[in-house]
Amino acid sequence: MTRSTATNIGFSAVLMWALLALLTIGSSPVPPFLLSSMCFGIGGAIGLVWTAKDAGLGVLKTVPWYFYLFGTVGLFGYHALYFTAFRLGPNASTGLIAYLWPLLIVLFSGLLPNERLRKGHILGALIALAGAAMIVLSRQSDAATSLPALGLAFLCALTWSSYSVISRRFGTVPSESVTVFCLATAVLSLLAHLGFEQTQWPNGAVGWGSVLALGIGPVGTAFFTWDIGMKRGDIQLLGVASYAAPLLSTLVLVAAGISKPTLGLGIATVLITLGAALAARASAVR
Template sequence: MQLHRSHLTHSPWLGGGAATLAVVLWALVPLLAAQAGELPPLRLSALALLAGALGTLPMARRRRHRDAPLRPLHGVLVYLGVPLLITGAVGACFAAFTLAPAEEAALILYTWPVLFLLASQWLVLGRLSASSLIGAGLAFSGAALLVAPQALAGGVSGAWGGYLLAALGAVCWALYSLAARVSAWRLGERMPHLLLIASVLTGSASLALEGIIALPSLEVLMVAVSLGLGPYGLAMLAWDRAMRDPLGHRVGNLAHAVPVLATLFLVLAGVATPDWRLPVASALVVAGSMTACREPARGGHLLAFRRFRRS
């Protein structure tokens, strides 16, 4: 498996700017999803992914040369595995927001950068550093702070389904970020097709589980289109560009700001009620993410990714 190492001579600000754009757009997801409450989560996911597929079509970079064809196994992973990850990430995200408070589900969902770091470090080094384990413990303790009241009040009930779906979405996003670093797969160039396949998969699941419903209102439809063009369109391309940056392993640290921004947007919009647990949990998630991203001794993550390239 080979990871991207860009040979472009673009400004070092390009990768950081792309990652910042993706982070801001992703932080808007809980707020936008709250505006589409009348639409079932899978139906909203299918519409958003379809809008993302159409929106990324002109933005995807045209191939300047003919790439070597994907091996059969890689083709299955790219055109079936990656759309399934996108379907799981987006569908679980919207479903979580309907079963649990959006601000709480969002904080659990946005622990995915820590999961991404743990998975990539394990694949590269075959072990986890002490800083990664401590950081993961801090981040997950922030998520646990939100789950604890439910556990003490009524056991496995209430918003637990939303919490579990948010955790599933976090796993899917972490695995997608790993896939985005595989150079031969060129997910950014294939993004319109991947989003379209994910939309078909999610739409099929919606018809099977949610049935046929009336057409949404124009306002809700515009929210779905905004989700597709922004967080699941432009942001996906921007994140792909950031991950292909030579310093992508550092630029990706900007993703740790997503839970704080998402919570801030919800509170400012009046969707979430300020609660002492929210800032404390946000601080734990961000502190844990930053601690986990501290480079291990003797070479750091850059050396680790170079080893992964040669594997």
């Protein structure tokens, strides 16, 4: 598999994450940890089928236990921190801090062997961050700023960026291992649901369809394709391109009639596109 092919596969995760907000709204009123358990259960089942047909389930036995622990902490830890942060402070500031992870991926990638962090990567990441900030900060919220929420949001960003970059160091570990991450996260999320939440199921066909779509795409297959991109693709370019997720997510909500188009959205589009272009240009210089 070429570097560019792996990068394209990794970017497909960003495209799937663009549907996360719309499908999450459709899955209401399912509480977060129950939703996480259901979706990761679906994603894990897909992973089992894919693994059985491709490399065979035996490949899962070749993965070191500590890598399974690492991956489970990454997936479950990120979502647990994210959900808790938004419970304490469901506002734009929390969202912006949580979405520092693409910038951190770009910066942390400079610590990896055979990777060179260029000025274009940093500048592109900062410009794209400004575009993402316009989208997040334009969302209205009546909730007061919570310092614990901001702290958890930062830990959330740190967790996902660290998971993504460290995955690069385990490039020889098959991406089928994500199957176990998903299943373990589903179990832990279920335990968290039983301990902290009241059970509420999806409403009708739209609700159940949204949960199924989440498990197939944004909270399922996306983690497998992201793993391939992180291990074999252009990690700096993927980091900057990840800022397209909040932009595309907002565009999807606009298309669905849930959000309205604004001037700020247009400016954010230009900034994120410019940032990604700068990063792509920097990556082309090898």
